[in-house]
Amino acid sequence: MIIVLKSGATDADIAEVCRRIEALGYAPHTIRGELRTVIGAVGDERGKDDLLSLQNLECVEAVQRILQPFKLASREIKGEPTRIRVDGVEIGGPRVVVMAGPCSVESRDQVLEVAAKVKAAGASILRGGAFKPRTSPYAFQGLEEQGLKLLAEAKRETGLPVVTEVMEPEKVAVVAEYADILQIGARNVQNFSLLKRVAETRKPVLLKRGMATSIQEWLLSAEYILAGGNPNVILCERGIRTFETATRFTLDLNAVPVIKKLTHLPVVVDPSHGTGHWEYVEAMARAGVAAGADGLIVEVHPRPAEALSDGPQSLKPERFAELMQQLRRVARAVDRDV
């Protein structure tokens, strides 16, 4: 890190800061500028915040980080991209993987119908929520274990592996019994107890970005899972919160090339939650593929106007099939396929 001293810092101040830097196990390196003295603290600062406390000294103006604070998630530790295999589907390889299905599992008929249709259209993985994080306590909270069983049945019927959300540590075991990929929702991206528990399962984890999570914080959440011994982390950009209200969130596709630069983990894009309006899903799905995403996760519902959750952002199966055609063409234009 770089410690910037206030103007007017004395030699005694500099000596004191250097002493503290050494006490914390780093080597101080002082540069006296015309207006400011800055002191570099040489050592591996990744994952450590100890030097930040120097900000509390009266003579210190700021402490600036040099290294990204994550390790295992970084390209420096692992140069080549991570590829994650789920029942024969590879995420992070040349193919763009499309995950599709309803927001919530609502009934046996609904989930079997959607599963068959998204499979026919070319999706590789089935999504569907059994445990639902709902902003209001009065909203439909999901079918819970019954929903997991219906997803498992849909998997038996179609062969599609299943991704579904787990919301609390105590449910990790039961969800892991039915799901092929454990989804951590945006609201739980910094639920560290949950991250530690899903790490223990060694199952692939789809880690959604929080609505106010910086890319650096998001990768630190991934680091919790990696450091817990589970290398199978798939990142999922799903929209951040900004001042703009024309869309429900602002799908941040810039995150795709940034993620590709910083980490070896695969990244998928969720244009349904990211925009919140079915009319914008197709454009943003195509854009996600063109930006270099390794996959998409799309909400599909046979009768969106009757959906128990997130109807406004769900595509009908016919539109989804059409979208798959478009995605195939865009994927080929960037030397991939769907």
Added chain:
Amino acid sequence: MIIVLKSGATDADIAEVCRRIEALGYAPHTIRGELRTVIGAVGDERGKDDLLSLQNLECVEAVQRILQPFKLASREIKGEPTRIRVDGVEIGGPRVVVMAGPCSVESRDQVLEVAAKVKAAGASILRGGAFKPRTSPYAFQGLEEQGLKLLAEAKRETGLPVVTEVMEPEKVAVVAEYADILQIGARNVQNFSLLKRVAETRKPVLLKRGMATSIQEWLLSAEYILAGGNPNVILCERGIRTFETATRFTLDLNAVPVIKKLTHLPVVVDPSHGTGHWEYVEAMARAGVAAGADGLIVEVHPRPAEALSDGPQSLKPERFAELMQQLRRVARAVDRDV
């Protein structure tokens, strides 16, 4: 709610929307404007999202909410302010309650020293973290149950009730054994499993606003606790995430008068996390009291530059004592006291 139809909606479209509104249990009421037809859906929509799915109809442009979606938290249900008593300290009454203590409990000496000093300066409640939500998996994660015991000892020594954070449903029982107030941190404001569990304890809950949580969503999280049978919710504004980087977060004091208008629940302000810099804590603490907050929660550490977490935003005990003098004067200027 108000359903706005697209221009060019036909009589058949209008009839279809009305039919669906009735099917959902509301009475439709059509207004044909010069350029748009809008249909009011009359009924108690609070806590229900069912009408939102009408957005998925091709003829619908938008669905606008009329009522705030929370009920029990609203001033309409309960006009007079909620007052919560904790071991003889009343939150939400005429006195402004100051909670103070270290970010993390680090050692017996540290917590006993701080507790004695903040009590001497006039604080009414001791804060301190035993379970710590840390962005990085490599950072100090708290003393856990050992920390809870040290807090209990500090309470025995000083008589100050204790507020401390609980991070996961499975730990609610153990934290509730030691704590007088259960804190839900910003990152868990929409951890609905946790909200349901703390509701069951009936203990007072300090519910921090998330860094990207709108006031409406925050009150819906409070509603989870209220609807779970626990009326003792204290709201805590602790800064939201914005584009500004001169402060760590943007403490949103506007939330204080908004909260006072919308709800009967008490609200406290956290100027330490809100700004992230000890140099700004005093100004924002004074401003919080002047804005009408029912309390403050302030980080105090005997040697901030050696703190294991959040040193940069901690006050030394002497500055805290000085701040208490300032707060007393501001509180009196708004007809309260500390």
Added chain:
Amino acid sequence: MIIVLKSGATDADIAEVCRRIEALGYAPHTIRGELRTVIGAVGDERGKDDLLSLQNLECVEAVQRILQPFKLASREIKGEPTRIRVDGVEIGGPRVVVMAGPCSVESRDQVLEVAAKVKAAGASILRGGAFKPRTSPYAFQGLEEQGLKLLAEAKRETGLPVVTEVMEPEKVAVVAEYADILQIGARNVQNFSLLKRVAETRKPVLLKRGMATSIQEWLLSAEYILAGGNPNVILCERGIRTFETATRFTLDLNAVPVIKKLTHLPVVVDPSHGTGHWEYVEAMARAGVAAGADGLIVEVHPRPAEALSDGPQSLKPERFAELMQQLRRVARAVDRDV
């Protein structure tokens, strides 16, 4: 608009609000709900804010807008897309138009070299700044009229029409003499005096979105130009300000499908300013085309590390040529061409 009354509003309150609605020239239409009375004000509210003042009545809780506030920019006034011709280049038609060139015009050699190279790579329009809005008063402010002359010379050499920024009303005449398209920068999107002046020229205007401008406000700024008699407005998404700092701004590609739904005006995307880092420009340029943009505007500099402004986001000519190849493929995948 919809006027929502507070709970407890009396018949006298309702009558008073209705009286005021009529006085403002609208027809009131009252819906008495279970918990709230709402009053629709029927009439053409577009472009008028008069009803908003009803919020100041004690009995009024909120005033909600039903119609988008712009008119001439809306799809309702003009269903088919606007196509703008500039010296034989059509913007808003089937071809995706690429504008490229240096951030600032720095010298004759620099601009002629870049112009020749971007033309060879397939760009249709030359961009370059002669008047530069710079955050710091000490930064290079552009070559001014001398820069305009160099752009004109580059046009003579290459045949490429020129887009360049105008920053103040008094300079509109001189810039219009040399430029084919007048650019309004992000910081001037609500410089209404400037918008009125460029409207008078009838020249095509490239109107950048401000960094905190909602799409609705942006279209109202376009409306200033349209209402001033100039139908030739090209919208340009260039990134909004969010909490994320990994990119300089957050390029909001969601704006592309939203703009396509709301307005008939063409929209181009600026991945250079939008991301602020040359390493992310290619991915976001491809994504912009896949999202449906009508064009791109890209910074190219022969020696970016020596650029007098915005070097970090400029592509070298060779990379730009490579990017054009990629864009051609993506454009064809969405049934367009570059």
Added chain:
Amino acid sequence: MIIVLKSGATDADIAEVCRRIEALGYAPHTIRGELRTVIGAVGDERGKDDLLSLQNLECVEAVQRILQPFKLASREIKGEPTRIRVDGVEIGGPRVVVMAGPCSVESRDQVLEVAAKVKAAGASILRGGAFKPRTSPYAFQGLEEQGLKLLAEAKRETGLPVVTEVMEPEKVAVVAEYADILQIGARNVQNFSLLKRVAETRKPVLLKRGMATSIQEWLLSAEYILAGGNPNVILCERGIRTFETATRFTLDLNAVPVIKKLTHLPVVVDPSHGTGHWEYVEAMARAGVAAGADGLIVEVHPRPAEALSDGPQSLKPERFAELMQQLRRVARAVDRDV
């Protein structure tokens, strides 16, 4: 500045970066860390962006600024607070100065009535808009020069100096003829042509923060005026744009202590625009004074529900008089007066 090299940077890379740093007039100072080499560029970087272009070198990961980029606005250049005298009223001294009046000047009667009433309540300066920046081209645009004359008449009647907005360079002369303080609105904070022109007048300037302007950028806009030879700059915090919609903007009171730390210029707070709702103005005005603001600017209208602009955020004269009583008490609690 600090130049951070990518991991894997070679000795040749380091030498090349050092060579470029020297060419730009700085002295390079290399620190070889375990994982990264960083190079400090020693010299006065303030106001210069030249080193930023090094980001474009393939071996450079990031360039970090050490010094704040403004000079004349900084506390290092001028330690003691700037006090600005306007017709016997001092801004930046011990008294908190209250500026009040209508959003727009609408008629002779209106402005004279408000002026008399705010003076009676204790305001020191009259505010009122003659040229109005309006989001919609169809909204009331102000009485223009006629409005300036009415303000001048109100000044003759009451003795209150006048602050009013100027929107374009060509109007600076006429506005300066009537106004005692020239206001630069939020939308013009980076209208650099306008900043240069108001600098020439040497008149006091009230510089509003833009809705997405960082504090650093805001001070650079102040620097334009200072560097233009006009030391009389008053900063005005008026709310930033965030995701929260319960208030029109988010009044950022944190800016007050930050500004006090970074600069010697006085700062005033606008709770009317900052919140957008009259019901929140009083709480935030009190909070502004408690946070340390040197003044307030408040909208007052005799009949807000009939105001031609910004009625929803205007106080009636009686409430304003009451507010002044409250402010007097809070000011005294922080050793000031109003």
